[in-house]
Each structure stands twice: as C-alpha cells, then as structure tokens.
Amino acid sequence: MENQRETLPVDALFVGGGPACLAGAIHLSRLCAWLGEVAEAEGVNVFCGFPGKEVLFSGGAVTGVRTGDRGLDAKGEKKGSFEPGADIQAAVTVFGEGSRGSLLSQVDEKLGLFSGPGQCFEAGIKQVLQIPPDSPLAAQLGTVVHTLGPAHNGAFCGGFLYPMAGGRAAAGLVAPLSPGRDIDLHQAFCAFMTHPYIRKLTGEARPVEHGARTLCAGGPYTMPRLCVDGAVFVGDSASMLDPRRLKGVHGALVSGMLAARAVFCALAAQDLSAKALSLYQRELFASPLFADLWRARNFHQAVSRPGFSRWLHIAAQEISLGRGFFDPLPRHKPAKKARKPGFLVFGSEKNQFYLAKNQGSSYLSREDGVFLSGTRHEEDQPCHIILRDPDLCTGPCREQYANPCTRFCPAGVYEVVESSPHGPRLKLNPSNCLHCKTCEVMDPFGNILWTCPEGGGGPHYRFA
Ligand SMILES: Cc1cc2nc3c(=O)[nH]c(=O)nc-3n(C[C@H](O)[C@H](O)[C@H](O)COP(=O)(O)OP(=O)(O)OC[C@H]3O[C@@H](n4cnc5c(N)ncnc54)[C@H](O)[C@@H]3O)c2cc1C
Ligand code: SF4
Structure with a gap:
C-alpha cells in the first residue's frame, strides 16, 4: 500500500x-x-x-x-x-x-x-590545507605540531598541525565546552591559524576542507x-x-x-x-x-577548569598515571552567567592584533567554512533544529547571555535579526549546519534539540 x-x-x-x-x-x-x-x-x-x-x-x-x-x-x-x-x-x-x-x-x-x-564534551574545528611545496611544513612529513592555546575566554584550547602526503596538511583546534562559558570556536580557530608561529609553518597554505565536531571527552x-x-x-x-x-x-x-x-x-x-x-x-x-x-580518566575534568589550577591537576595526573589529587576529579561547574558580548575577546589582545594584521577581520568566514565542508541539505524540509521554547531566545537568553548561539555555532546557523517588526528575533539557517552538535551542549537553557535532518544531508568530506 x-x-x-x-x-x-x-x-x-x-x-x-x-x-x-x-x-x-x-x-x-x-x-x-x-x-x-x-x-x-x-x-x-x-x-x-x-x-x-x-x-x-x-x-x-x-x-x-x-x-x-x-x-x-x-x-x-x-x-x-x-x-x-x-x-x-x-x-x-x-x-x-x-x-x-x-x-x-x-x-x-x-x-x-x-x-x-x-557525558562531557569538547569541540574541535579541523581544516585540510593545500600547502605550497616550498613551505617549511612540506619538508617535515612525519612531524606533528601540538600547541597549548590560544587561550580563549578563559578556556584552554589545544591545537595541532601536521603535513600529509599529496602536498596537504591538517590543522585543528579543540576547546572544552561548558554551558554558560562564552566561547566562539570559529574565532578561536582563526586566532590559531593566524598566529605567527602557525603562519610561518603553513606559509601561503590554502584551506580546501573545513569541518567541526564535538568530542565526547569525559x-x-x-x-x-x-x-x-x-x-x-x-x-x-x-x-x-x-x-x-x-x-x-x-x-x-x-x-x-x-x-x-x-x-x-x-x-x-x-x-x-x-x-x-x-x-x-x-x-x-x-x-x-x-x-x-583509564590513564586519561580525569584529564578533561582538569583541562576544563579555569586558571592555573588546571596545570597543577594535569601535572599531578601525569605523575600518578591519571589519578591526580582527586579520583574521580569532579567536573568544573559551569559559570552561572556568561559574559555579555561587549566583554567577549577571543584569545588575547595579541591574537586580535594577529587577526587584524594578517587577514583583515578574520582568517576565514563562517560561511566560507560551510562551503569548504561540502555541506548540503534539502532546503524544503522541516527544520532539524528545534527550539523547545522560542520565547526563551528573545527573553532570558538575550538578557543574560546575549544569545551565545550566535557565537558558539561555528557555522552561523543562529542569527539575531534586530530589525524585525516585532522586535529582535532569532533566525535559523539550518542548511548551514555542520552537524557538530555544539549547540545542544552549549545552550545554557537546554532549549536546543538537534535532530537528524532528512537522509543524506550534512557535510561531505573528501580529504579528512
Ligand atoms: C578536530 C578533531 C580532530 C580529531 N583528530 C583525531 C585524530 O587525529 N585521531 C583520532 O584517533 N581521533 C581523532 N578525533 C576523534 C575521532 O574523530 C572520533 O573519536 C571518531 O571519529 C569517533 O568515531 P565514531 O564512529 O564513534 O563516531 P563518528 O566518527 O562521529 O561517526 C558517527 C557517524 O554516525 C552518523 N550518525 C549519527 N547519528 C546517526 C543516526 N541517528 N542515524 C544514522 N547515522 C547517524 C554520523 O553522521 C557519523 O557518520 C578527532 C576529532 C576532532 C573533532
Ligand atoms: S547548528 Fe549546532 S550542530 Fe549545526 S553547526 Fe551550529 S552548533 Fe553545530
């Protein structure tokens, strides 16, 4: 039938x-x-x-x-x-x-x-770069560069960069996620990519693929x-x-x-x-x-802590094969209130300076990132991102957190339209979605429900 x-x-x-x-x-x-x-x-x-x-x-x-x-x-x-x-x-x-x-x-x-x-989560952005044959990285096949930082709004990020066969390299940045902490993964990644040390290694590298994903890190x-x-x-x-x-x-x-x-x-x-x-x-x-x-059982709980204490915990865990000062180490409690965007800085002032100096306002726009991920969705389908209570977005979330979804989403899916006739409203661009699920984790009110879109939709990676 x-x-x-x-x-x-x-x-x-x-x-x-x-x-x-x-x-x-x-x-x-x-x-x-x-x-x-x-x-x-x-x-x-x-x-x-x-x-x-x-x-x-x-x-x-x-x-x-x-x-x-x-x-x-x-x-x-x-x-x-x-x-x-x-x-x-x-x-x-x-x-x-x-x-x-x-x-x-x-x-x-x-x-x-x-x-x-x-569970507790981190989120990462990874890019595949086409590197010029004469860039310093091209000559270092087999080398993996790991970085501590850049710092991002008090969050500890870790970066990586390594050359691959075929004149390509992979670069990425991972940050711990705590709902309530104001985080802009995309901007943190741009700060990483435009840091002089990374730029020296990548030379005139060109991004050819881009993706984002949460990691279940607990x-x-x-x-x-x-x-x-x-x-x-x-x-x-x-x-x-x-x-x-x-x-x-x-x-x-x-x-x-x-x-x-x-x-x-x-x-x-x-x-x-x-x-x-x-x-x-x-x-x-x-x-x-x-x-x-088991050796890493308390690692994420340490890295996601603010300030210097994280280093003490990590050092203690390294010495004691993962045990550390407390076993299990309680996870860091999310901040009660995120900062308003006026206070939002990604990384340090220095990072802002690198961005301005090297790439104008940004290394790569969110939209270009979406393009490089090969993301495709059927446009005429029910929205796969469900806001349980849309009034929360324009009420308490706007007042207390200044709509952090517009910053933590690396694909620009969430947009506040200020000039709407009925006052500011949250507009969704679900066809940009990279399926990273950062929004479900980071929404301070648990108001976002991510569901699978119609089959076949999403990023289509070729090189990663
Ligand atoms: C930036 C970054 C860098 C990383 N680097 C490394 C690395 O160098 N080495 C390493 O070992 N690991 C790395 N990882 C981690 C690694 O990618 C993951 O741990 C690994 O891919 C997990 O595999 P999985 O099969 O469990 O899940 P996934 O790889 O996430 O695969 C899950 C699949 O299920 C599909 N799916 C989800 N929901 C449904 C559904 N309802 N119906 C049907 N299909 C569904 C998804 O589309 C996806 O294809 C990295 C992760 C990130 C974010
Ligand atoms: S809407 Fe959510 S899942 Fe999609 S890209 Fe943005 S943060 Fe990731």
Whole structure:
C-alpha cells in the first residue's frame, strides 16, 4: 500500500557510519567508505541516506530503529516524493552515532544509562590545507605540531598541525565546552591559524576542507551502561575517546570489533539480554584500549577548569598515571552567567592584533567554512533544529547571555535579526549546519534539540 511504513527484520543493526560501525594520518572518510564496501561484499546491508530517527522498544528492551521520513516540506506536509521511514527490527542494535548521539539520549531517557551527571564534551574545528611545496611544513612529513592555546575566554584550547602526503596538511583546534562559558570556536580557530608561529609553518597554505565536531571527552567515569537488553553502545557515543591524546578512532574501531564479537556470541546462544551482551563490556574493560582510557580518566575534568589550577591537576595526573589529587576529579561547574558580548575577546589582545594584521577581520568566514565542508541539505524540509521554547531566545537568553548561539555555532546557523517588526528575533539557517552538535551542549537553557535532518544531508568530506 502507498506510503505504508515498511518493517525490515535483521539480526544485528549498526547505527552510524563512522569508524565505530565500519572499521588516523589516513583519510577517515575514505577508510569508512572502503570498509562499507568490504562489509557489503561480505553480505552486510548498508543503508545509506537513512538516519535513525527513533529507537524502537518492547518493554525495557531495544528492538530496533525507525528511520526518518523523506519527502516532507518545511511545514511538515507530505510532498509528492514522500516516503515514510522504515522500522528496522533488529535482534541487537549497536549504537555508534558519535558524540552526543540523539538515539543514545532516547535510550537514556527510557532506560537510564548514566549513573553520574552524564557525558562531557569538547569541540574541535579541523581544516585540510593545500600547502605550497616550498613551505617549511612540506619538508617535515612525519612531524606533528601540538600547541597549548590560544587561550580563549578563559578556556584552554589545544591545537595541532601536521603535513600529509599529496602536498596537504591538517590543522585543528579543540576547546572544552561548558554551558554558560562564552566561547566562539570559529574565532578561536582563526586566532590559531593566524598566529605567527602557525603562519610561518603553513606559509601561503590554502584551506580546501573545513569541518567541526564535538568530542565526547569525559572518559571512563562518564561512560553509559555499555549493554542493555537488545543493544550495546560503541565509539564516541560511549565515551571511548582518549582526550589526553585526542585519539578516538582507535577506541571506535576496537569497541566496534569487541561489540561485534559479543553480538555474534549472543546471537549464537539466542540470548540477547544485557547479561549475555556484557561479554562486550568484560572484554573492553580487560583491553589495552581501556588501560589507555583509564590513564586519561580525569584529564578533561582538569583541562576544563579555569586558571592555573588546571596545570597543577594535569601535572599531578601525569605523575600518578591519571589519578591526580582527586579520583574521580569532579567536573568544573559551569559559570552561572556568561559574559555579555561587549566583554567577549577571543584569545588575547595579541591574537586580535594577529587577526587584524594578517587577514583583515578574520582568517576565514563562517560561511566560507560551510562551503569548504561540502555541506548540503534539502532546503524544503522541516527544520532539524528545534527550539523547545522560542520565547526563551528573545527573553532570558538575550538578557543574560546575549544569545551565545550566535557565537558558539561555528557555522552561523543562529542569527539575531534586530530589525524585525516585532522586535529582535532569532533566525535559523539550518542548511548551514555542520552537524557538530555544539549547540545542544552549549545552550545554557537546554532549549536546543538537534535532530537528524532528512537522509543524506550534512557535510561531505573528501580529504579528512
Ligand atoms: C578536530 C578533531 C580532530 C580529531 N583528530 C583525531 C585524530 O587525529 N585521531 C583520532 O584517533 N581521533 C581523532 N578525533 C576523534 C575521532 O574523530 C572520533 O573519536 C571518531 O571519529 C569517533 O568515531 P565514531 O564512529 O564513534 O563516531 P563518528 O566518527 O562521529 O561517526 C558517527 C557517524 O554516525 C552518523 N550518525 C549519527 N547519528 C546517526 C543516526 N541517528 N542515524 C544514522 N547515522 C547517524 C554520523 O553522521 C557519523 O557518520 C578527532 C576529532 C576532532 C573533532
Ligand atoms: S547548528 Fe549546532 S550542530 Fe549545526 S553547526 Fe551550529 S552548533 Fe553545530
């Protein structure tokens, strides 16, 4: 029957398209595409272009995922091309949606996955640069430059820069996220890229690709329950990133492989309970991966602290193999009130000077960044960013925080239109969205809900 929802039965469903589900200085997007081909050759069905929108439950067990509807217009009305999402009924579902997964949140809401205050996050911008053959960096293949800083509004950022084969280099900056702290990731990244030391190395490099993403950086103390009846959680979804070394691909791959083995055993034993699937958790906790994660268990909680105390904590952790002064180290409590934009400085006055001197007002505009990410969305579809209470934006959020979304979003999705006939209003540009999910983490009122847009939309990386 036309427009009827289809139900697809499968043994095991992996949700996500990153290394956690399909498998460094490698092209991760190409590796995942290649692994997808390998999986298909082995008889695995790879459903591309269909985001998982809703988790299906039967009692307290996960039974699969409903994919998103296609062909709805901006008002949510069905277009001629409408296709309802399908129900994929799986014996076991493996969630690998990356950092800040929306399906993970649904499972957490229903089954309670976290015993503590939940996960904590950092956000990063990464660029691929085309470097001139005569730039100093081109001659240093194999070298990785790490930087402490630039400082950004009291937040400690860490930068990296390394050359790759083919006359390219990767450059990036990562900052800890605390809701309430005024942060402008894009400006911090521009300050990093225009710092004289970085400019000396990159010379006349030209950015050819740009992207942003949050990282689930809290480590073992912020992991969810890894197994529930009918489901397991892998990769960044399950805090498998080592924030000390900014390594998450390895954690995603290893956790995905261990989960696959546990799922295979559970299917063979026809027991899909959390207890049967907990083989995954046991193997993970005994693995070298977990030893690395354990070493970094208090790292993010230290770096996200303000001022000099962070260095004391980090030094103590280095000496005591991750223990530090307190174990677990409580996370830094977010500021009660963010600064108004009049006080907003990115980095130091020096950084502002570098920006002005080297690149005019900015190294790269947010819009150019969006262009370089290859981001594409169907324009005529329901907005995938939901403001739970739009009045909060023009009321308390404007008064207390001066709409920080206009600064923390690296893609300029949030814009305040001052000259609207009914007073200032928040305008959304969802088709710019880089899918980094910084807004969900950083919104001081928890007013923003990020949902998956229609399948196939989002950044399309070629070199990263
Ligand atoms: C700036 C930066 C630099 C980094 N550098 C390194 C590095 O040098 N080395 C390293 O090891 N790690 C690095 N990382 C971390 C690394 O990228 C992540 O840890 C790793 O990609 C996590 O893999 P994942 O599969 O868990 O999640 P992801 O790579 O985030 O993949 C998740 C996938 O699931 C898809 N998805 C999400 N929701 C849904 C849904 N509902 N339905 C269907 N699909 C969905 C997403 O589109 C995405 O393709 C870096 C991260 C950043 C931000
Ligand atoms: S709207 Fe949110 S998810 Fe999209 S780019 Fe901006 S901060 Fe990132």
